[in-house]
Amino acid sequence: MEYEYYKRKLEEAIEEGRGIREAAEDYVNCLLEVMSAQESHIFDVMERTYEQWQTMMEAYEAFFGRIKPRPPRCGLRSLEIRQQIFSEPEKAMIFSNKLAQAFTDAKIELKDDEIFTCTICIRKKPKYITELMDTLSSRGHPPINFITEPKIMNQLMEIVEKDRIR
Numbered sequence: 001m002e003y004e005y006y007k008r009k010l011e012e013a014i015e016e017g018r019g020i021r022e023a024a025e026d027y028v029n030c031l032l033e034v035m036s037a038q039e040s041h042i043f044d045v046m047e048r049t050y051e052q053w054q055t056m057m058e059a060y061e062a063f064f065g066r067i068k069p070r071p072p073r074c075g076l077r078s079l080e081i082r083q084q085i086f087s088e089p090e091k092a093m094i095f096s097n098k099l100a101q102a103f104t105d106a107k108i109e110l111k112d113d114e115i116f117t118c119t120i121c122i123r124k125k126p127k128y129i130t131e132l133m134d135t136l137s138s139r140g141h142p143p144i145n146f147i148t149e150p151k152i153m154n155q156l157m158e159i160v161e162k163d164r165i166r
Helices: 001-016 020-064 074-086 089-105 150-163
Strands: none
Touching: 001 150, 020 074, 074 150
8 A cells, every 4th residue: 555655665764864854745645645535435425325315205205295395405515515514623613603692692592402403405596585485384384494595584584574464
């Protein structure tokens, strides 16, 4: 394996006391190539898993009918964004802290045995706001079940408020 070759070369350079910098650079470059290949493999596995999940959902619908309400389609772009969010603990914590702050600011309290969760789903922007509304909503509940970017969320909430019977 190349990795072991460069590691041995670095150890030899350290013992001899010369060529250490070049050997270390070769060793680090080799490690970076290995890490890059692993990252690529992980993304490929995630992509295949997502495609398998979609196939299972389609089979489920064929046997049992449409899921109501059906969650929005999340494409491969969602996986890419999730990978970016969870690539570093600091990035994931930004989302966690902002959502926790949103609950506090909105004065929404969870019970002691509850936590919040949020799934990131990236989708194509629709042409009409009404495409984002759930036409199968339950009685007495707003016809929406997700948060989106502020400009669109504002338009959506205006429609929900106009729809409310006073």
